[in-house]
Amino acid sequence: MDLLRQNVWSPYLAGIIIGLLQIPTFLLVDTALGASSSFVTGTGFIFSLFDSSITEIKYFAKYMSKDKYFWQSALVIGIALGALISYKASGRKASFSSASWKNIGASSAPVARLLQGFIGGFVLLVGARIAGGCTSGHGISGLAQLGVGSSVAVAAMFAGGIVTANLLYKRAS
């Protein structure tokens, strides 16, 4: 429990733990670790409240029916629970937005944060769904399987991120 109360872990420890999660993922779920598919599952069920024909769209139907997508949806809810337990255990305080935004010269005005969050989230998932995976699926899992496509996806991800970050933020803190 002392480990849970610690303020920070080394990125290597965190990475090893996340890498070990591939064991139950491959052995028990017969898939690879990922996160962005859960958005399609969530979208399908939320939109089905307004658009009953959404289940006739093959893409949504697939993510609303296969077991592994329910597992992944539970996984991302678990991620939120884990972060909640972790920050409470280390005695940190909640805030409207991360204090780290000021390290890169970004505004901490709530309106700016909400607007940027919404736009960023939209771009994030459009990109991830076009590519067929995100930082977890293509990144951590794709590279661990020596996937050629995933290695190109990660290179493109870093290229897009580096260019955009340098346009939007300041290097100096």
Next chain:
Amino acid sequence: MEIFWLVILGLTMGIIFGVALEKSCVMEPGVLIGQFLFKDYTMLKMFLAATATGLVVLSGLTALGLAELHPKSFVVGNIIVGGTILGAGIAIAGACPGTVFAQIGRGYKDAWLTVIGGIMGAAFYGYNKSLIDGVLDMGSLGKITYAELFPPLPFWMLGLITAAALVVVMIALEMYRPWKVDRGMDQNNDASARSNAAHA
């Protein structure tokens, strides 16, 4: 496995995932974007450690015949364009599709809007999939892996060699820039980390 147990398993694994993301500060926007600005190397280090561990794990599981690989298809246009847009999205949102949930758990209210934006983004792609995929169509190379490109070496051997190479990269990175520097910690005094108000 029954859906009930898959959900329990997912929640349990997610909690471990979430703790690791929160403790390593990788879910902090300034840390994630800091990597793209090359002023914080936490994200790259965690990413390399997770990949190297995954390579060792999957080398073992496949060599023992306990698991099969699930590589993703190399749909050329989708991978290049989608990957670039995803990278831009990470820089704008300060989050990945997985870490945004850690931000919600961490108590950041703005992360809810990132999730809502993400749901709209997934809907946008889902409703326009055939149109978008059609525009980006440059063919597909299938679920190809580097192990198939180098047939003399089985996956587990190439996997272990790659993992070893990543360990060398991590050692070099750590010598160039110790991880505690990025956390604003005194390298010789762990206690100062606890009193350090600047979390990221």
